Amino acid sequence: MTGVVAYQIPRNAMTWLLVAMFAGIIPHVDRLPIWVTLVCLLCGGWRIMVYRGRWALPGGWLRALLVFSGGAAVWGHYGTLMGPEAGSALLLLGFCFKLMETHTRRDAFVVVILGYFVVATAFFFRLEIVDTLYLLLVCFLVTAALLGLHQSPLQTAPRRTAWLAARLMLQSVPLTLVLFLLVPRIGPIWALEQPSASARTGLSDEMTPGDIARLSQSPALAFRVEFEGAVPATDQLYWRALVLDQFDGRTWRRHPQQLHPDWVVWPGNPNPWRSSQQALGQATAYRVIMEPTDKRWLFALDLARSDQRGIGQTRDFRLVNRVPVSQPFSYRVESALNHRLDPELPYWLARRNLQLPEDGNPRSRELALQLRQRSGDAEELVSNALALFRQQPFSYTLKPPLLSGDRVDQFLFDSRRGFCAHYAGALVFLLRAAGQPARVVTGYQGGEFNPLGNYVLVHQFDAHAWVEVWLPGKGWQRVDPTAVVAPSRVAEGLEQAVAGEGSFLADSGFSPLQYRQWAWVSQLRLGWDYLNFAWHRSVLGYDADSQRRWLSSWLGGVDWRRLGVALVVAIAAVLGVLALWVLWRNGATTRDPVLKEYQRLCADGERRGVARQPGEAPGRYLQRLGETFPGQARQYQQCARLLDDHLYRAEPTPGAVKRLRRLRRSLA
Amino acid sequence: MAVLMVRRWWRQWSDNWLRRRLPRTRATTLNQRRIFILPTRNGVYFLLMTFAIFLGGINYSNSLVLGTAFLLVSLFMISILHTFANLSGLRVSAGRAEGAFVGEEAAFTLRLSAAGGRQHQAVKLSWGRAIPQYVDLVDCDTAAATLLLPVTRRGRYRPRRLMLESNYPLGLQRAWSWIDLDMAVLVYPRPIVCDYSQRLHVDKRPGEQQTEEGSDDFHGLREYQRGDNPRHIAWRSYARTQELHSKTFVTRRSSEWWLEWEAFAGFGVEERLGRLCYWVCKLAEEGHSYGLRLPGVELGPADGALHRRHCLEALALYGEVQP
Numbered sequence: 001m002t003g004v005v006a007y008q009i010p011r012n013a014m015t016w017l018l019v020a021m022f023a024g025i026i027p028h029v030d031r032l033p034i035w036v037t038l039v040c041l042l043c044g045g046w047r048i049m050v051y052r053g054r055w056a057l058p059g060g061w062l063r064a065l066l067v068f069s070g071g072a073a074v075w076g077h078y079g080t081l082m083g084p085e086a087g088s089a090l091l092l093l094g095f096c097f098k099l100m101e102t103h104t105r106r107d108a109f110v111v112v113i114l115g116y117f118v119v120a121t122a123f124f125f126r127l128e129i130v131d132t133l134y135l136l137l138v139c140f141l142v143t144a145a146l147l148g149l150h151q152s153p154l155q156t157a158p159r160r161t162a163w164l165a166a167r168l169m170l171q172s173v174p175l176t177l178v179l180f181l182l183v184p185r186i187g188p189i190w191a192l193e194q195p196s197a198s199a200r201t202g203l204s205d206e207m208t209p210g211d212i213a214r215l216s217q218s219p220a221l222a223f224r225v226e227f228e229g230a231v232p233a234t235d236q237l238y239w240r241a242l243v244l245d246q247f248d249g250r251t252w253r254r255h256p257q258q259l260h261p262d263w264v265v266w267p268g269n270p271n272p273w274r275s276s277q278q279a280l281g282q283a284t285a286y287r288v289i290m291e292p293t294d295k296r297w298l299f300a301l302d303l304a305r306s307d308q309r310g311i312g313q314t315r316d317f318r319l320v321n322r323v324p325v326s327q328p329f330s331y332r333v334e335s336a337l338n339h340r341l342d343p344e345l346p347y348w349l350a351r352r353n354l355q356l357p358e359d360g361n362p363r364s365r366e367l368a369l370q371l372r373q374r375s376g377d378a379e380e381l382v383s384n385a386l387a388l389f390r391q392q393p394f395s396y397t398l399k400p401p402l403l404s405g406d407r408v409d410q411f412l413f414d415s416r417r418g419f420c421a422h423y424a425g426a427l428v429f430l431l432r433a434a435g436q437p438a439r440v441v442t443g444y445q446g447g448e449f450n451p452l453g454n455y456v457l458v459h460q461f462d463a464h465a466w467v468e469v470w471l472p473g474k475g476w477q478r479v480d481p482t483a484v485v486a487p488s489r490v491a492e493g494l495e496q497a498v499a500g501e502g503s504f505l506a507d508s509g510f511s512p513l514q515y516r517q518w519a520w521v522s523q524l525r526l527g528w529d530y531l532n533f534a535w536h537r538s539v540l541g542y543d544a545d546s547q548r549r550w551l552s553s554w555l556g557g558v559d560w561r562r563l564g565v566a567l568v569v570a571i572a573a574v575l576g577v578l579a580l581w582v583l584w585r586n587g588a589t590t591r592d593p594v595l596k597e598y599q600r601l602c603a604d605g606e607r608r609g610v611a612r613q614p615g616e617a618p619g620r621y622l623q624r625l626g627e628t629f630p631g632q633a634r635q636y637q638q639c640a641r642l643l644d645d646h647l648y649r650a651e652p653t654p655g656a657v658k659r660l661r662r663l664r665r666s667l668a
Numbered sequence: 669m670a671v672l673m674v675r676r677w678w679r680q681w682s683d684n685w686l687r688r689r690l691p692r693t694r695a696t697t698l699n700q701r702r703i704f705i706l707p708t709r710n711g712v713y714f715l716l717m718t719f720a721i722f723l724g725g726i727n728y729s730n731s732l733v734l735g736t737a738f739l740l741v742s743l744f745m746i747s748i749l750h751t752f753a754n755l756s757g758l759r760v761s762a763g764r765a766e767g768a769f770v771g772e773e774a775a776f777t778l779r780l781s782a783a784g785g786r787q788h789q790a791v792k793l794s795w796g797r798a799i800p801q802y803v804d805l806v807d808c809d810t811a812a813a814t815l816l817l818p819v820t821r822r823g824r825y826r827p828r829r830l831m832l833e834s835n836y837p838l839g840l841q842r843a844w845s846w847i848d849l850d851m852a853v854l855v856y857p858r859p860i861v862c863d864y865s866q867r868l869h870v871d872k873r874p875g876e877q878q879t880e881e882g883s884d885d886f887h888g889l890r891e892y893q894r895g896d897n898p899r900h901i902a903w904r905s906y907a908r909t910q911e912l913h914s915k916t917f918v919t920r921r922s923s924e925w926w927l928e929w930e931a932f933a934g935f936g937v938e939e940r941l942g943r944l945c946y947w948v949c950k951l952a953e954e955g956h957s958y959g960l961r962l963p964g965v966e967l968g969p970a971d972g973a974l975h976r977r978h979c980l981e982a983l984a985l986y987g988e989v990q991p
Contacts, residue, residue: 084728109710109839113717116740120721123732132732139736143743143838150839152790152802164837168746175742180735188727327730540731575745582749583756583784 009108013148014051015158016165017108018044020115020141021099027122027135028092033077036089039070043096058100067097088121108149115142127328129535140169171582174574182551182567184560185544202293203241203442203463207252209422210403210411217398217461217494217504222444223290223299224533226455232284232301234446235490236337238466238478239299239458241443243316247432249357250407252425252440264312264320273315277303278343279336289330289536296320298331299443299458302478303339306331308545316439317341317476330541341476345437353437353470361408361429368433378436378471382479385430389423389484392416396486398498420489423481424465437470441478446493452530461494461504594646597660601639604668618643635663686829692848695761697783698832702845703755705748711840714744747838754834755843757784758791758805762851763812767980769945770858773798773816774825776851781810790836796827819855822938823988826852854984859949860942864931889913924969925951925958927979941983948983952976962986 025040043066049055058066070093071081078086095114102108119139126135144158144165151161202222223239244252257263265271288299298311298319305313308331310322319333342349371388375381393416400418403410408429411422424440431438445464447456466480483490489497495504542550551558555566602612602621610628612621622640626633642660645653690702707715718740725734763777776795782788782805794800798815805811819825833844889902892912902913927947932940944960951958952971959969960979965986967979 105839109713113713116717116736117721120724120733120736123730123736124724124728127732135736136739139739146839147837150790150836152804154802154804155789155806168743168750168837169739171746172739172742175745176735176739179738179741180731183734183738185734186726188729189723327728539735542731543729571745575749578746579749582746582753 008153009102009105010148010151010153010156011051012151012156012158012161013108013145016141016145016148016161017099017102017111017115018047018051020138020145021047021096023138023141024095024115024118024122025092027126027131027138028088028118031085031125032089032092035073036093039066040092040096043100047099063097063101066100070097084121084124088118088124091117091121105149108145112142112146112149115145127540129532136169140165143169171578174578175571178567178570178574180542181547182563182570184563185542185547187544202295202460203297203444205242205244205254205295207244207421207425207440207442207465208250209418209425210400210407211250218459220460221291221529222458222460222462223288224455224457224536225447226287226289226453226533226537228285228287231449231454231456232337234492235483236301237446237456238301238441238464238480239444239447240302240304240318240441241297241299242441243318243468244440244442244465245316245353245355247356247425247429249360252428255352258314258316263316264314266312266322267307267309271313276342276344277317278340279303279338280340281336281338283334283336285332285334287330287332287537289328289533289541290325291328292326294324294326296322296324298325300333301335301337303341304333304335306333308332328536328540330537340474342470343473343475345470345475350437350470353439354432354435356429356432361406363406363409364412364426364429365433367412368430371430372434378469381434381436382431382469382471382477385427385434386479386481386484388430389427389481394418394423394485396482396489396497398504420465420482423485424467427467427479427481431467431469439468441466441468445480445490448493450526450530450533452526453533455533457529457533593657594643594660597657597664598639598643601660601664601667604664618647632667635667639663686846687848690829690846690848692850694850695759696847697757697759698755698845698847700752700756702847703752703843704845705752705841705843708835708839708842711744714740714838714840718744743838744840747840750837751834751841751843753784753786754788754836755791755832755845757782757786758788758832759783760830760832760847760849762849765851765853767854767856767984768819769856770819770822772819774819774853774855775814775816776827776853777812777814778830778849779810779812780805788834791832791834793830793832795830819853822855822857822941822984824852824985825855854981856980856984857938857941857945859946860939861946862932862943864927864943864947887916890916925956926969927951927958927960929962937987941986945980945983948976948979952979 021040021044025037025044029037046055046058050057071090074086074089074093075081078089080086081090091114095111095118098107098111098114102111116139119135119142122131122135122138126132140162144162147165147168148158148161155161242254243258244254246253246255265273284301290299298321300306300319303317304319306319311331312320312322314320319331321329321331345353367388371381371384375384395417396419397417398419400422401415403415408426411418411426412430428438428440442463442465444458444462445466446462447458449456464482466478466482468476469479471477480490486497488499498504538546548558551563551566555562598618605612605621605625608629610625616624619640622636622643626636629636639660642653642656642663646656696702718737721733721740722737724730725732725737759781761779761781763779764775765777766775768774776798778793780788780791780803787807788803788805791803791805792800793803793813793815795815796817798817801813801815803811803813817825817827827849829846829848831844831846833842835842889905890913892901892914896914900915900917902915905911905913925947927944929940929944932943935943944962948958948960952973952975955971957969957971958979960967960982962982965982967975967982
């Protein structure tokens with residue numbers, strides 16, 4: 001161990017550092033490997049024992065071993081030491097290790113810096129309002145520790161330190177807001193791999209009807225949509241995300257070509273399939289604010305287009321982002337709800353959408369041929385197929401029986417129970433077998449309207465699959481077999497569709513969504529969601545784009561010069577006001593009310609031409625005043641007596657302040 | 669060489685500039701004219717950290733990480749105000765200054781008060797080679813600090829500028845101020861232990877004892893007066909008579925001494941002064957009456973603290989031009 005260290009970190013600062021450490025670990029716990037948390041807690045516990053004087057700090061070799069093995073373990077776990085995940089694990093370990101060997105003020109300052117980093121990195125993974133408030137609290141704790149470090153050792157009240165730190169933090173808020181709003185947002189300076197959170201719930205790019213006996217539903221939010229005009233009817237809200245056009249008898253998948261760069265056209269480039277999409281009528285404009293999915297696909301109503309940089313349109317009329325969406329992301333879309341897609345179907349596309357496995361499901365193929373023969377044209381074929389679902393005893397359920405072998409046959413002729421994936425898959429199979437190009441489209445359907453913010457909430461349980469069939473002259477037409485079987489699923493949402501079954505959100509644990517029938521729960525939930533919506537839109541989604549829009553509405557046009565001037569003026573104004581506040585002198589040099597009165601007496605005396613000499617005692621000065629103004633000598637004498645009593649008598653004189661004040665007023 | 673010259677020129681220039689800007693004074697209140705403020709090394713590190721967080725926020729397009737960076741920058745700026753406010757409004761005035769012997773430390777007492785009515789924390793006072801002191805003005809309006817400055821030269825000692833500094837609250841900036849406080853002490857010669865062979869012993873009329881008020885022998889009782897030493901109150905007589913009386917004492921003045929400059933002929937000036945100084949202290953301690961004769965100065969025989977001080981002052985200022 002080293003020799004005696006002269007400097008001792010104030011206990012005050014140490015208290016807050018320890019509190020900040022434990023508080024700083026918490027937001028990382030669910031994401032980090034468990035051993036990181038355990039090592040951190042061990043370090044913290046050890047430091048507490050040292051703090052209480054029970055244990056000694058670990059020796060140098062043990063610390064070296066800890067640091068080395070910590071780094072190696074992070075490397076082993078993440079395969080790297082860079083990037084937000086491994087980086088934040090390293091930071092957290094470093095924070096705790098450094099706390100173990102903190103002797104000097106310099107060490108403590110390093111711990112504080114690491115503490116701020118721990119807070120900042122937590123924001124890579126936690127973005128909700130509650131998380132933010134909590135992390136601000138941690139930030140405040142670190143600041144309290146920093147403040148404690150610079151108090152003199154005589155100040156040992158941690159509460160007071162915290163109060164001072166809180167004042168600093170609160171005073172920083174206005175300036176933070178100014179900087180947040182006005183500092184120009186620029187795009188990434190260099191490309192980085194975005195941190196990916198642990199497995200996210202969301203849409204899958206495959207669909208295997210009959211594999212799961214129970215559709216797991218999540219009450220998690222998928223995205224929110226803010227319409228610029230009126231919200232279309234619920235049965236119009238088909239949020240297209242994926243097109244599944246390949247079937248192997250079991251699973252519906254995307255054709256490999258969909259992943260090819262040529263499948264997407266980016267804004268600014270000539271659109272090679274412009275002629276195959278015709279918008280008819282007025283476009284509906286809206287903004288989608290989506291939760292991270294770690295996938296590139298976006299959600300939009302048909303037929304969608306977006307001018308936003310980095311958002312492209314695919315050959316199958318979906319929108320995709322250039323990079324996977326790993327942060328809350330918002331984009332503006334214009335959709336022509338009335339449209340015509342691929343009025344002329346190219347041969348290669350028709351072939352692709354007629355693809356079926358070589359064999360299997362003979363009964364369904366037989367049925368398809370019968371349908372074909374019964375129908376005069378394609379439209380009739382579709383309506384006949386749908387009539388099948390209506391007339392046969394099909395039912396909508398979230399707990400369908402498992403299927404195997406010829407799954408479509410089993411579903412269509414035996415079980416006849418299923419959810420959207422079963423119906424969409426079966427219908428496309430029938431249509432293709434009957435020679436009509438068709439494909440499965442997945443995404444979300446419907447949404448919950450929040451009247452508070454005039455926006456639509458789409459949850460994960462709104463995930464849906466439907467069918468697109470190509471009709472000569474009309475192009476791709478949306479057909480939803482689920483709507484035929486369970487009209488309420490499309491018109492009113494999942495909850496109504498499975499009301500009899502009681503399976504709505506049955507396995508998702510507690511969620512306020514389960515209590516939608518209670519009005520006040522709904523009110524609270526929608527209110528809270530509105531808050532989150534505003535948070536996502538105005539804080540998390542505040543980027544270069546929205547900054548430009550917001551500023552041009554305020555400053556009337558944005559350029560660098562205007563922005564610079566606005567920034568400087570705003571900072572100066574905020575700092576000016578704060579400086580007045582912080583540096584305000586209340587004039588009095590004492591807190592003693594009697595002495596304050598005396599000081600006012602002195603000020604009055606000075607105004608009357610008799611200034612107090614430096615070092616002149618109160619009694620002497622008042623006597624001199626009395627001599628200068630003989631008419632008031634008696635009052636001045638009384639003042640002097642009151643002062644003397646106050647200053648030199650052990651017991652306080654009751655009412656001295658009031659009497660002095662009255663005397664002073666009579667004199668002035 | 670050139671560096672040295674530049675350095676000397678710079679020191680002289682800054683010294684003059686400070687003197688013009690901050691003239692010598694007995695008391696002063698710190699304000700924006702007197703307070704300088706700059707970021708500390710830690711402050712620079714803090715800004716670098718903030719910049720790193722800012723880059724992270726930009727590159728990952730994360731509003732909240734950016735927000736953290738903005739919050740930290742704001743904290744930095746706000747702490748400038750607070751560091752400044754921690755010194756501003758602080759009133760520093762000269763208090764007692766006690767003389768000392770060469771090689772010892774002179775005690776300078778400063779009085780600090782919060783003229784702005786604010787709190788001041790961890791204000792560091794450094795003055796010359798004194799060990800720096802930290803002063804807090806929390807929940808009180810005034811505080812005193814005594815700085816011990818080592819003195820090495822006999823004569824009148826006037827310390828250079830006093831520095832007040834503070835990096836409270838966050839240590840990111842350091843505010844400091846120079847004050848040319850008008851405080852001076854006398855530095856007495858370093859006492860040199862020696863014999864005094866020429867004990868000029870003057871007995872005044874032997875047999876007749878001279879007495880005066882002192883502390884050696886009990887003399888009698890007199891009525892208690894305010895301000896009398898409580899130790900001298902005759903409690904036994906109080907118990908008897910219910911009246912307060914004080915005991916009086918007398919000192920027997922048995923002899924008078926003359927301390928002569930010439931007695932140490934052959935020594936250097938400082939040597940002589942040191943020896944005389946030793947004897948002044950010794951005789952004063954023993955309660956003798958003594959006189960001091962220096963070239964141009966003669967202090968007649970007397971005793972007591974005041975006389976001792978006069979003698980020491982004469983020794984300290986020997987050879988100096990009286991101001």
